[in-house]
Amino acid sequence: MRVSYEPPLFDDQLAASLLRDDEKAFSEIYNRYWQRLYVFALSKLNDETGAEETIQTVFVDLWQKRRRNQIDNxxxxxxxxxxxxxxxxxxQRLVKDRHEEFLLNTFVDEDMGTEELLALQELKAVIDLSMKQLxxxxxxIFKLSRLDGLSVREVSLALSVPQRTVEYHLAHALKVMRGCLRDFIVFGGN
Structure with a gap:
Protein backbone atom coordinates (compact mmCIF):
# COMPACT_ATOMS: atom_id res chain seq x y z
CA MET A 1 0.00 0.00 0.00
CA ARG A 2 1.35 3.34 -1.01
CA VAL A 3 0.89 6.35 1.26
CA SER A 4 0.94 9.71 -0.40
CA TYR A 5 2.78 12.48 1.34
CA GLU A 6 1.50 16.02 1.18
CA PRO A 7 3.97 18.61 2.39
CA PRO A 8 2.52 21.12 4.85
CA LEU A 9 1.17 24.29 3.28
CA PHE A 10 2.74 27.63 3.97
CA ASP A 11 0.65 30.30 5.68
CA ASP A 12 0.16 32.28 2.46
CA GLN A 13 -1.13 29.13 0.74
CA LEU A 14 -3.53 28.49 3.62
CA ALA A 15 -4.81 32.09 3.47
CA ALA A 16 -5.35 31.78 -0.30
CA SER A 17 -7.17 28.47 0.16
CA LEU A 18 -9.35 30.04 2.83
CA LEU A 19 -10.58 32.56 0.23
CA ARG A 20 -11.79 29.58 -1.82
CA ASP A 21 -13.86 28.24 1.13
CA ASP A 22 -11.40 25.43 1.80
CA GLU A 23 -12.47 23.93 5.13
CA LYS A 24 -9.31 21.80 5.31
CA ALA A 25 -7.22 24.97 5.11
CA PHE A 26 -9.29 26.49 7.91
CA SER A 27 -8.80 23.36 10.04
CA GLU A 28 -5.06 23.49 9.40
CA ILE A 29 -4.93 27.16 10.44
CA TYR A 30 -6.93 26.35 13.56
CA ASN A 31 -4.72 23.40 14.49
CA ARG A 32 -1.54 25.32 13.74
CA TYR A 33 -2.40 28.48 15.67
CA TRP A 34 -5.00 27.70 18.34
CA GLN A 35 -2.61 26.82 21.18
CA ARG A 36 -0.20 29.69 20.49
CA LEU A 37 -3.02 32.23 20.25
CA TYR A 38 -4.61 30.87 23.44
CA VAL A 39 -1.34 31.31 25.37
CA PHE A 40 -1.04 34.85 23.96
CA ALA A 41 -4.63 35.74 24.94
CA LEU A 42 -4.19 34.18 28.38
CA SER A 43 -1.08 36.31 28.97
CA LYS A 44 -3.11 39.44 28.16
CA LEU A 45 -6.35 38.57 29.98
CA ASN A 46 -5.21 36.32 32.82
CA ASP A 47 -8.59 34.60 32.44
CA GLU A 48 -8.83 31.10 30.96
CA THR A 49 -12.49 31.35 29.98
CA GLY A 50 -12.01 34.81 28.49
CA ALA A 51 -8.96 33.61 26.54
CA GLU A 52 -10.87 30.61 25.15
CA GLU A 53 -13.85 32.77 24.16
CA THR A 54 -11.53 35.30 22.54
CA ILE A 55 -9.79 32.66 20.43
CA GLN A 56 -13.07 31.07 19.40
CA THR A 57 -14.42 34.48 18.36
CA VAL A 58 -11.30 35.17 16.29
CA PHE A 59 -11.65 31.86 14.44
CA VAL A 60 -15.37 32.31 13.89
CA ASP A 61 -14.67 35.78 12.47
CA LEU A 62 -11.85 34.38 10.33
CA TRP A 63 -14.21 31.90 8.72
CA GLN A 64 -17.18 34.25 8.41
CA LYS A 65 -15.10 37.05 6.89
CA ARG A 66 -12.84 34.81 4.80
CA ARG A 67 -13.86 36.38 1.49
CA ARG A 68 -13.65 39.98 2.71
CA ASN A 69 -10.26 39.92 4.43
CA GLN A 70 -7.07 40.40 2.50
CA ILE A 71 -4.54 38.46 4.58
CA ASP A 72 -0.94 39.16 3.60
CA ASN A 73 0.64 37.66 6.71
CA GLN A 92 -16.28 45.06 28.41
CA ARG A 93 -15.02 43.82 31.76
CA LEU A 94 -14.23 47.41 32.83
CA VAL A 95 -17.67 48.61 31.72
CA LYS A 96 -19.31 45.80 33.67
CA ASP A 97 -17.23 46.60 36.76
CA ARG A 98 -18.10 50.32 36.46
CA HIS A 99 -21.75 49.44 36.00
CA GLU A 100 -21.76 47.26 39.13
CA GLU A 101 -19.94 49.95 41.09
CA PHE A 102 -22.45 52.55 39.90
CA LEU A 103 -25.35 50.36 41.01
CA LEU A 104 -23.80 49.80 44.41
CA ASN A 105 -22.93 53.46 44.92
CA THR A 106 -26.31 54.64 43.71
CA PHE A 107 -28.59 52.19 45.43
CA VAL A 108 -26.78 50.85 48.47
CA ASP A 109 -27.54 52.87 51.53
CA GLU A 110 -26.19 52.10 54.97
CA ASP A 111 -29.76 52.01 56.27
CA MET A 112 -30.95 49.73 53.48
CA GLY A 113 -32.80 46.74 54.80
CA THR A 114 -32.59 43.13 53.74
CA GLU A 115 -35.60 43.46 51.44
CA GLU A 116 -34.04 46.38 49.58
CA LEU A 117 -30.70 44.59 49.23
CA LEU A 118 -32.45 41.53 47.81
CA ALA A 119 -34.39 43.72 45.39
CA LEU A 120 -31.15 45.40 44.31
CA GLN A 121 -29.48 42.04 43.72
CA GLU A 122 -32.49 40.88 41.73
CA LEU A 123 -32.45 44.10 39.69
CA LYS A 124 -28.75 43.64 38.94
CA ALA A 125 -29.38 40.04 37.83
CA VAL A 126 -32.21 41.17 35.53
CA ILE A 127 -30.05 43.93 34.03
CA ASP A 128 -27.22 41.45 33.40
CA LEU A 129 -29.63 38.98 31.83
CA SER A 130 -31.22 41.62 29.63
CA MET A 131 -27.77 42.79 28.47
CA LYS A 132 -26.91 39.21 27.50
CA GLN A 133 -30.08 38.99 25.41
CA LEU A 134 -28.94 41.85 23.20
CA ILE A 141 -23.46 50.34 21.15
CA PHE A 142 -25.65 50.41 24.28
CA LYS A 143 -22.62 50.17 26.56
CA LEU A 144 -20.75 52.93 24.73
CA SER A 145 -23.79 55.20 24.79
CA ARG A 146 -25.43 54.56 28.13
CA LEU A 147 -22.58 53.31 30.32
CA ASP A 148 -19.61 55.18 28.84
CA GLY A 149 -21.67 58.31 28.15
CA LEU A 150 -20.75 58.73 24.48
CA SER A 151 -23.08 60.67 22.19
CA VAL A 152 -24.66 59.04 19.14
CA ARG A 153 -22.12 60.87 16.98
CA GLU A 154 -19.18 59.70 19.12
CA VAL A 155 -20.39 56.08 19.04
CA SER A 156 -20.84 56.38 15.27
CA LEU A 157 -17.27 57.61 14.85
CA ALA A 158 -15.80 55.08 17.29
CA LEU A 159 -17.42 52.11 15.53
CA SER A 160 -17.33 53.51 11.98
CA VAL A 161 -21.08 53.06 11.50
CA PRO A 162 -23.73 55.57 10.43
CA GLN A 163 -25.51 57.53 13.16
CA ARG A 164 -28.83 56.04 12.03
CA THR A 165 -27.41 52.58 12.75
CA VAL A 166 -26.43 53.68 16.26
CA GLU A 167 -29.91 55.11 16.81
CA TYR A 168 -31.52 51.90 15.57
CA HIS A 169 -29.44 49.72 17.90
CA LEU A 170 -30.11 52.02 20.86
CA ALA A 171 -33.85 51.94 20.23
CA HIS A 172 -33.73 48.13 20.03
CA ALA A 173 -31.63 47.88 23.21
CA LEU A 174 -33.95 50.17 25.15
CA LYS A 175 -37.00 48.20 24.02
CA VAL A 176 -35.43 44.93 25.21
CA MET A 177 -34.25 46.50 28.47
CA ARG A 178 -37.70 48.01 29.18
CA GLY A 179 -39.31 44.63 28.56
CA CYS A 180 -36.95 42.88 30.94
CA LEU A 181 -37.19 45.58 33.58
CA ARG A 182 -40.96 46.19 33.47
CA ASP A 183 -41.42 44.53 36.89
CA PHE A 184 -39.03 47.08 38.41
CA ILE A 185 -40.59 50.19 36.90
CA VAL A 186 -42.38 52.23 39.54
CA PHE A 187 -45.35 54.13 38.23
CA GLY A 188 -46.00 57.51 39.79
CA GLY A 189 -49.36 58.95 40.60
CA ASN A 190 -52.08 58.42 43.14
Whole structure:
Protein backbone atom coordinates (compact mmCIF):
# COMPACT_ATOMS: atom_id res chain seq x y z
CA MET A 1 0.00 0.00 0.00
CA ARG A 2 1.35 3.34 -1.01
CA VAL A 3 0.89 6.35 1.26
CA SER A 4 0.94 9.71 -0.40
CA TYR A 5 2.78 12.48 1.34
CA GLU A 6 1.50 16.02 1.18
CA PRO A 7 3.97 18.61 2.39
CA PRO A 8 2.52 21.12 4.85
CA LEU A 9 1.17 24.29 3.28
CA PHE A 10 2.74 27.63 3.97
CA ASP A 11 0.65 30.30 5.68
CA ASP A 12 0.16 32.28 2.46
CA GLN A 13 -1.13 29.13 0.74
CA LEU A 14 -3.53 28.49 3.62
CA ALA A 15 -4.81 32.09 3.47
CA ALA A 16 -5.35 31.78 -0.30
CA SER A 17 -7.17 28.47 0.16
CA LEU A 18 -9.35 30.04 2.83
CA LEU A 19 -10.58 32.56 0.23
CA ARG A 20 -11.79 29.58 -1.82
CA ASP A 21 -13.86 28.24 1.13
CA ASP A 22 -11.40 25.43 1.80
CA GLU A 23 -12.47 23.93 5.13
CA LYS A 24 -9.31 21.80 5.31
CA ALA A 25 -7.22 24.97 5.11
CA PHE A 26 -9.29 26.49 7.91
CA SER A 27 -8.80 23.36 10.04
CA GLU A 28 -5.06 23.49 9.40
CA ILE A 29 -4.93 27.16 10.44
CA TYR A 30 -6.93 26.35 13.56
CA ASN A 31 -4.72 23.40 14.49
CA ARG A 32 -1.54 25.32 13.74
CA TYR A 33 -2.40 28.48 15.67
CA TRP A 34 -5.00 27.70 18.34
CA GLN A 35 -2.61 26.82 21.18
CA ARG A 36 -0.20 29.69 20.49
CA LEU A 37 -3.02 32.23 20.25
CA TYR A 38 -4.61 30.87 23.44
CA VAL A 39 -1.34 31.31 25.37
CA PHE A 40 -1.04 34.85 23.96
CA ALA A 41 -4.63 35.74 24.94
CA LEU A 42 -4.19 34.18 28.38
CA SER A 43 -1.08 36.31 28.97
CA LYS A 44 -3.11 39.44 28.16
CA LEU A 45 -6.35 38.57 29.98
CA ASN A 46 -5.21 36.32 32.82
CA ASP A 47 -8.59 34.60 32.44
CA GLU A 48 -8.83 31.10 30.96
CA THR A 49 -12.49 31.35 29.98
CA GLY A 50 -12.01 34.81 28.49
CA ALA A 51 -8.96 33.61 26.54
CA GLU A 52 -10.87 30.61 25.15
CA GLU A 53 -13.85 32.77 24.16
CA THR A 54 -11.53 35.30 22.54
CA ILE A 55 -9.79 32.66 20.43
CA GLN A 56 -13.07 31.07 19.40
CA THR A 57 -14.42 34.48 18.36
CA VAL A 58 -11.30 35.17 16.29
CA PHE A 59 -11.65 31.86 14.44
CA VAL A 60 -15.37 32.31 13.89
CA ASP A 61 -14.67 35.78 12.47
CA LEU A 62 -11.85 34.38 10.33
CA TRP A 63 -14.21 31.90 8.72
CA GLN A 64 -17.18 34.25 8.41
CA LYS A 65 -15.10 37.05 6.89
CA ARG A 66 -12.84 34.81 4.80
CA ARG A 67 -13.86 36.38 1.49
CA ARG A 68 -13.65 39.98 2.71
CA ASN A 69 -10.26 39.92 4.43
CA GLN A 70 -7.07 40.40 2.50
CA ILE A 71 -4.54 38.46 4.58
CA ASP A 72 -0.94 39.16 3.60
CA ASN A 73 0.64 37.66 6.71
CA UNK A 74 -1.54 35.05 8.43
CA UNK A 75 0.39 34.98 11.69
CA UNK A 76 0.36 38.79 12.06
CA UNK A 77 -3.30 38.93 11.11
CA UNK A 78 -4.28 36.36 13.76
CA UNK A 79 -2.19 37.89 16.54
CA UNK A 80 -3.54 41.36 15.76
CA UNK A 81 -7.10 40.00 15.76
CA UNK A 82 -6.52 38.34 19.16
CA UNK A 83 -4.96 41.51 20.54
CA UNK A 84 -7.97 43.56 19.41
CA UNK A 85 -10.44 41.02 20.86
CA UNK A 86 -8.50 41.05 24.14
CA UNK A 87 -8.81 44.83 24.25
CA UNK A 88 -12.56 44.50 23.61
CA UNK A 89 -12.82 41.88 26.36
CA UNK A 90 -10.96 44.07 28.85
CA UNK A 91 -13.09 47.08 27.88
CA GLN A 92 -16.28 45.06 28.41
CA ARG A 93 -15.02 43.82 31.76
CA LEU A 94 -14.23 47.41 32.83
CA VAL A 95 -17.67 48.61 31.72
CA LYS A 96 -19.31 45.80 33.67
CA ASP A 97 -17.23 46.60 36.76
CA ARG A 98 -18.10 50.32 36.46
CA HIS A 99 -21.75 49.44 36.00
CA GLU A 100 -21.76 47.26 39.13
CA GLU A 101 -19.94 49.95 41.09
CA PHE A 102 -22.45 52.55 39.90
CA LEU A 103 -25.35 50.36 41.01
CA LEU A 104 -23.80 49.80 44.41
CA ASN A 105 -22.93 53.46 44.92
CA THR A 106 -26.31 54.64 43.71
CA PHE A 107 -28.59 52.19 45.43
CA VAL A 108 -26.78 50.85 48.47
CA ASP A 109 -27.54 52.87 51.53
CA GLU A 110 -26.19 52.10 54.97
CA ASP A 111 -29.76 52.01 56.27
CA MET A 112 -30.95 49.73 53.48
CA GLY A 113 -32.80 46.74 54.80
CA THR A 114 -32.59 43.13 53.74
CA GLU A 115 -35.60 43.46 51.44
CA GLU A 116 -34.04 46.38 49.58
CA LEU A 117 -30.70 44.59 49.23
CA LEU A 118 -32.45 41.53 47.81
CA ALA A 119 -34.39 43.72 45.39
CA LEU A 120 -31.15 45.40 44.31
CA GLN A 121 -29.48 42.04 43.72
CA GLU A 122 -32.49 40.88 41.73
CA LEU A 123 -32.45 44.10 39.69
CA LYS A 124 -28.75 43.64 38.94
CA ALA A 125 -29.38 40.04 37.83
CA VAL A 126 -32.21 41.17 35.53
CA ILE A 127 -30.05 43.93 34.03
CA ASP A 128 -27.22 41.45 33.40
CA LEU A 129 -29.63 38.98 31.83
CA SER A 130 -31.22 41.62 29.63
CA MET A 131 -27.77 42.79 28.47
CA LYS A 132 -26.91 39.21 27.50
CA GLN A 133 -30.08 38.99 25.41
CA LEU A 134 -28.94 41.85 23.20
CA UNK A 135 -27.09 41.04 19.98
CA UNK A 136 -23.36 41.71 20.29
CA UNK A 137 -23.36 44.89 18.18
CA UNK A 138 -26.43 46.27 19.97
CA UNK A 139 -24.88 45.52 23.37
CA UNK A 140 -21.63 47.23 22.35
CA ILE A 141 -23.46 50.34 21.15
CA PHE A 142 -25.65 50.41 24.28
CA LYS A 143 -22.62 50.17 26.56
CA LEU A 144 -20.75 52.93 24.73
CA SER A 145 -23.79 55.20 24.79
CA ARG A 146 -25.43 54.56 28.13
CA LEU A 147 -22.58 53.31 30.32
CA ASP A 148 -19.61 55.18 28.84
CA GLY A 149 -21.67 58.31 28.15
CA LEU A 150 -20.75 58.73 24.48
CA SER A 151 -23.08 60.67 22.19
CA VAL A 152 -24.66 59.04 19.14
CA ARG A 153 -22.12 60.87 16.98
CA GLU A 154 -19.18 59.70 19.12
CA VAL A 155 -20.39 56.08 19.04
CA SER A 156 -20.84 56.38 15.27
CA LEU A 157 -17.27 57.61 14.85
CA ALA A 158 -15.80 55.08 17.29
CA LEU A 159 -17.42 52.11 15.53
CA SER A 160 -17.33 53.51 11.98
CA VAL A 161 -21.08 53.06 11.50
CA PRO A 162 -23.73 55.57 10.43
CA GLN A 163 -25.51 57.53 13.16
CA ARG A 164 -28.83 56.04 12.03
CA THR A 165 -27.41 52.58 12.75
CA VAL A 166 -26.43 53.68 16.26
CA GLU A 167 -29.91 55.11 16.81
CA TYR A 168 -31.52 51.90 15.57
CA HIS A 169 -29.44 49.72 17.90
CA LEU A 170 -30.11 52.02 20.86
CA ALA A 171 -33.85 51.94 20.23
CA HIS A 172 -33.73 48.13 20.03
CA ALA A 173 -31.63 47.88 23.21
CA LEU A 174 -33.95 50.17 25.15
CA LYS A 175 -37.00 48.20 24.02
CA VAL A 176 -35.43 44.93 25.21
CA MET A 177 -34.25 46.50 28.47
CA ARG A 178 -37.70 48.01 29.18
CA GLY A 179 -39.31 44.63 28.56
CA CYS A 180 -36.95 42.88 30.94
CA LEU A 181 -37.19 45.58 33.58
CA ARG A 182 -40.96 46.19 33.47
CA ASP A 183 -41.42 44.53 36.89
CA PHE A 184 -39.03 47.08 38.41
CA ILE A 185 -40.59 50.19 36.90
CA VAL A 186 -42.38 52.23 39.54
CA PHE A 187 -45.35 54.13 38.23
CA GLY A 188 -46.00 57.51 39.79
CA GLY A 189 -49.36 58.95 40.60
CA ASN A 190 -52.08 58.42 43.14
Missing amino acids: LSSYLYKAVKNKCIDHIR PEKTRE
